[in-house]
Amino acid sequence: MGSLPVADSSFVGRRREITQVSRALSRARMVTLTGVGGVGKTRLALEVAARCERVFRDGVWAVDLAGLRDGTLVARTVADTLGIPDRSGRPPEEQLVGYLADRRLLIVLDNCEHLCHACALFAETMLRSVPGLRILATSRQILGIAGEHVLTVPPLSVPDPDRLPPTAALMRRESVRLLVDRATNGTPGFSVTRENRRAVAAVCTRLEGIPLAIELAAARLTSLPIEQVAGRLDDRLALLTSERAAALPRQQTLRGTIDWSHALCTPQERLLWARLSVFAGGFDLDAAESVCVDGEVGREEILDLLDALVKQSIIMRVDGEGSVRYRMLETIRDYGRERLAEQGEMDQLSSRHRDHFLGLAERMNAGWSGPGQVAALARLRTDHDNLRAALEWCMRDPDGPGPALALTAALRYHWCVGGYVTEGRWWLERALALSGEAGPARTTALWVAAWTAVNLGDHHAVARYLGECERLAEQQHDEVSKAYARTMRGVDAMYRGRVREAIGHLQEATAAHQRLGEANGTLLSMVVQARCYSNVGDTDRCKALTERTLALSDELGERCWHAYALWSYGVEAWAEGDTERADDLARRGLSIQWEFNDAVGASLTIELLAWIAESRSEHVRAARLMAAAGVIWRSIGASAAFRSPQTSELHDRCVRTVRHVLGQEGCRAARHEAERNCRTVEQAIAYALNDCRPRPAGG
Numbered sequence: 001m002g003s004l005p006v007a008d009s010s011f012v013g014r015r016r017e018i019t020q021v022s023r024a025l026s027r028a029r030m031v032t033l034t035g036v037g038g039v040g041k042t043r044l045a046l047e048v049a050a051r052c053e054r055v056f057r058d059g060v061w062a063v064d065l066a067g068l069r070d071g072t073l074v075a076r077t078v079a080d081t082l083g084i085p086d087r088s089g090r091p092p093e094e095q096l097v098g099y100l101a102d103r104r105l106l107i108v109l110d111n112c113e114h115l116c117h118a119c120a121l122f123a124e125t126m127l128r129s130v131p132g133l134r135i136l137a138t139s140r141q142i143l144g145i146a147g148e149h150v151l152t153v154p155p156l157s158v159p160d161p162d163r164l165p166p167t168a169a170l171m172r173r174e175s176v177r178l179l180v181d182r183a184t185n186g187t188p189g190f191s192v193t194r195e196n197r198r199a200v201a202a203v204c205t206r207l208e209g210i211p212l213a214i215e216l217a218a219a220r221l222t223s224l225p226i227e228q229v230a231g232r233l234d235d236r237l238a239l240l241t242s243e244r245a246a247a248l249p250r251q252q253t254l255r256g257t258i259d260w261s262h263a264l265c266t267p268q269e270r271l272l273w274a275r276l277s278v279f280a281g282g283f284d285l286d287a288a289e290s291v292c293v294d295g296e297v298g299r300e301e302i303l304d305l306l307d308a309l310v311k312q313s314i315i316m317r318v319d320g321e322g323s324v325r326y327r328m329l330e331t332i333r334d335y336g337r338e339r340l341a342e343q344g345e346m347d348q349l350s351s352r353h354r355d356h357f358l359g360l361a362e363r364m365n366a367g368w369s370g371p372g373q374v375a376a377l378a379r380l381r382t383d384h385d386n387l388r389a390a391l392e393w394c395m396r397d398p399d400g401p402g403p404a405l406a407l408t409a410a411l412r413y414h415w416c417v418g419g420y421v422t423e424g425r426w427w428l429e430r431a432l433a434l435s436g437e438a439g440p441a442r443t444t445a446l447w448v449a450a451w452t453a454v455n456l457g458d459h460h461a462v463a464r465y466l467g468e469c470e471r472l473a474e475q476q477h478d479e480v481s482k483a484y485a486r487t488m489r490g491v492d493a494m495y496r497g498r499v500r501e502a503i504g505h506l507q508e509a510t511a512a513h514q515r516l517g518e519a520n521g522t523l524l525s526m527v528v529q530a531r532c533y534s535n536v537g538d539t540d541r542c543k544a545l546t547e548r549t550l551a552l553s554d555e556l557g558e559r560c561w562h563a564y565a566l567w568s569y570g571v572e573a574w575a576e577g578d579t580e581r582a583d584d585l586a587r588r589g590l591s592i593q594w595e596f597n598d599a600v601g602a603s604l605t606i607e608l609l610a611w612i613a614e615s616r617s618e619h620v621r622a623a624r625l626m627a628a629a630g631v632i633w634r635s636i637g638a639s640a641a642f643r644s645p646q647t648s649e650l651h652d653r654c655v656r657t658v659r660h661v662l663g664q665e666g667c668r669a670a671r672h673e674a675e676r677n678c679r680t681v682e683q684a685i686a687y688a689l690n691d692c693r694p695r696p697a698g699g
Contacts, residue, residue: 002059003081004050004108008316011047012181013156013174014040020151021048025106025134028149029127032112032137035153037331038212038254041138042110044153049108049136058103058132058679066111066330067280067385069392071118076423078107078122080384083680085419085599087636089456092422093122097129099635103679104132111330112139120145155209159201167197175204175214182218186311190221199230206233212331213257219313220264233260258335261312270339271297272305273314277336278349281385282318282327290356291349325382347398354390354403357383361410368413369519371557374595380414387411391427401434405441409448416451417560419599425452443472447484454491462492480521483512487525494532497645503532523553523561530568534575535646542572563592567605579612586612587689594685602681603632606688607651614654619661622654623670624692628684631675 021044024031033041049060063081065074075092084099086092107126112119120143123135127147137143142150156174159165170176170192179200183190192200203226207213220229262270275292276283283291285303293299306326309315314332318325328336340346360383364376380387394404408424408431415424428449432442446469453461466485473481490505506529513521526549533542546569553562566589574582586608593601610625659667674692678684687693 002053002056002105003061003063004046004053005062007043007046008318009185010181011043012178014044014047017044017151017153018048018051021045021136022051024149024151025052025136028147029134030123030137030143030145030147031135031149031151032139032142033151033153034139034142036210036254037140038210038329039153039155040211041153043211045108045110045136045138049106052106056104056106056134058105060106060108062108062110064110064281065115065119066333067389068115069389071115073388073423074115074118074122078109080420083597083682085597085636085681086422086424087419087455087599089422089425089458093125095636096126100126100130100133102132103130106134106136109135109137112137112143113141116141116143119143156204156211156214158205158209161198161201161205164198164201167192167194170197170201173204175207175209176200178211179204179214179218182215182313183221186219186222190226196226199226202230203233206230207257210254210257212329213254215313216257216261219311220261222311233257254331258332261314262335262339265312265314266308268297268301269305269308269312269314271343272302273309273332274336274339274343275345275349276309276315276326276328277333277340278346278353278389279328279386280389281383282325283386284323284325287356287383287386288326290359291352350393351397351399353386354393354397354407357387357390358403358407358410361407361414364413365410369523369553369556369558371559373413373417373559377413377418377596380411381418384420387414395430395434401431401437402439402441404431404434405439405445407431409441409445412448412451415448416455417596417598419597421452421455425449425456428452438472438475440476440478443469443476443478443481446472447481447488450485450488450492454488454495457495459492459496462488479512479516480518483509483516483518483521486512487521487528490525490532491528494528494535499532499535499646503529503536506532519552519556519558520561523549523558526552527561527564527568530565534568534571539572539576542568546572559592560596560598563589563596563598563601563605566592567601567608570605570608574608574612574615577615579615582612583609590685590689594682594689597681599632599636599681602685603629603636604647606632606684607654609688611650611654614657619658620666620670621692623658623662623667624674625688626655626658627671627674628678628687628692630671631678631684632681635681 021031021033025048033045035041046062049062053060061081063078065077068074068077075096076086079086079092079096084095088095109119116139119137123137123143124145126133127135142148156178158175159170159173164170176192180190180192203217204214207217217229217233265273272292276288278291279287285306288306289299289302292302306315310317315326315328318327340349361380364380391407394407397403408428411424415421428445432445432449446465450462450465450469453465466488469481469485473485486505486509490502490509493502493505506525510522510525510529513525526545530542530545530549533545546565549565550562553565566585570582570585570589573585586605590602590605593605606625606629610622610629613622613625662670674687678687
């Protein structure tokens with residue numbers, strides 16, 4: 001369990017530092033690795049973390065903060081990494097404390113230097129409240145909190161050029177081993193010989209053992225012999241030292257090496273390097289082509305230029321399942337952003353970056369009610385750092401509030417289905433506050449904001465958003481927004497227990513969506529309407545509407561609302577005493593919810609399985625299933641917001657019956673057994689589908 005990235009190259013040396021950091025982590029709960037950029041803080045932290053995995057039963061989790069620019073999102077970023085759905089509306093720090101209370105884990109906070117104050121506050125809060133937590137941070141500055149154990153990461157060991165040892169002994173120097181290891185990736189025949197060992201030693205010594213600088217130099221060995229690399233590098237660094245006498249020596253060395261790598265790139269490679277720095281957290285070929293192509297760089301050139309930058313260690317290729325992405329180390333990205341600003345292209349590229357991700361979200365919306373929902377959400381989740389960067393640009397966009405409203409609204413499924421509802425509402429509120437200008441983009445953003453507020457149980461905000469939305473939609477003759485506003489009024493009324501009122505809103509909304517050809521609005525309205533009929537005991541209408549919903553979603557290849565319709569149908573089958581049919585429907589729905597990692601839907605469906613078990617007098621299994629659902633409810637902190645009063649009554653009735661039969665001790669034993677096997681949403685779903693047995697190892 002955990003989230004450590006797969007290393008894309010071998011780890012060289014650092015035996016002494018690994019021992020020091022491991023020992024520090026065994027004694028202190030907060031350890032910070034400091035050092036100059038490029039010295040290898042991240043690789044050392046991840047290597048130590050990987051070796052500690054067995055010590056932490058609830059995993060080792062790496063949180064890369066390099067692409068984050070707003071310190072208020074540190075806790076939310078950690079929660080996302082841990083897989084805690086953003087559903088409750090509670091502050092993420094509070095949500096994390098509740099989720100981690102009885103867990104033992106290590107969190108690696110990587111690249112903290114630009115968010116030192118926010119990271120320090122986060123670490124203090126978590127360490128004070130979660131006794132089983134340890135934090136390993138990397139930062140060019142210390143965080144400065146009580147109990148922080150600081151270790152400075154030194155450069156790799158280098159040879160003494162005035163007293164060169166024999167070739168075999170030279171290879172014992174860490175910097176030499178790193179140079180050779182990286183050089184052989186691009187030049188398989190490279191090795192240290194009697195003829196080149198002085199040049200090898202000169203490169204490593206001149207670069208002062210800084211790993212990033214050595215890797216950049218090693219990349220040049222595909223086109224230059226080591227002797228020329230040593231000579232050219234020596235000239236470059238001598239010039240830099242005279243130009244920047246005020247800089248610290250190792251900062252001069254790294255900067256000079258990056259300058260040198262930049263100078264050796266072709267003009268097209270340099271231009272693309274700068275433009276790619278607009279991406280946060282990585283990018284794929286489509287994104288690079290969409291954002292970076294213009295009259296100076298052609299679309300047909302991008303792939304070859306990317307390959308050239310990979311070979312020079314400027315960017316890294318990351319192979320996934322059926323996909324290829326690229327990323328830059330933050331030091332290299334910062335350098336590229338400086339060049340982008342010097343070229344006067346920062347605003348232009350930031351706008352192109354925004355437009356690319358706006359287009360991605362809009363295409364997702366257009367095809368949402370068909371196949372590909374899971375893949376679409378996964379794509380946006382992968383690019384979450386880029387979405388944040390695009391949104392941050394929107395908030396200060398010289399083009400005005402329109403793009404901010406458009407992008408925040410376009411990401412509605414990312415927010416409300418993908419598990420980022422609290423953050424989505426935060427961005428929507430910021431966008432709506434930019435201007436009160438009553439354009440169509442604002443009208444759409446208002447009903448999307450209402451959807452987030454419905455999910456968070458904030459009924460007053462729902463009324464405020466929808467009041468303005470309906471007024472503007474009427475003025476603008478915006479029938480789509482009027483229909484969605486009616487849907488949201490229905491959903492809100494259901495959660496408040498006003499079921500008859502909800503049915504009226506949803507009947508109107510369903511008819512309007514169908515008239516407009518809005519498949520998603522139709523499905524959502526019918527799903528909630530069927531649930532309302534169930535709540536008032538109108539079984540025939542509930543089943544008829546659910547069958548229509550399932551037929552339409554089958555016809556479209558839609559999965560998200562299909563799972564909720566299966567849940568509604570399962571509840572009706574259970575209420576009629578057909579537990580076998582109810583169990584089948586619940587399991588089918590839960591399997592879909594597993595694909596979406598849908599915490600809310602999964603918890604509701606697991607509870608339905610518990611009600612079914614209780615009806616069959618399988619009280620221990622019912623108790624375990626209720627406990628598994630409870631794990632999810634606690635992880636999102638939002639059970640009340642997603643239960644109607646009628647559903648809450650069914651929940652309470654099951655709890656009372658099971659407690660009466662098993663007693664306090666029996667319930668406690670069942671709960672402990674379930675909680676031991678259900679520490680995440682995925683584990684809870686697997687546990688329920690596997691009849692409350694732990695999944696087999698490797699299953």
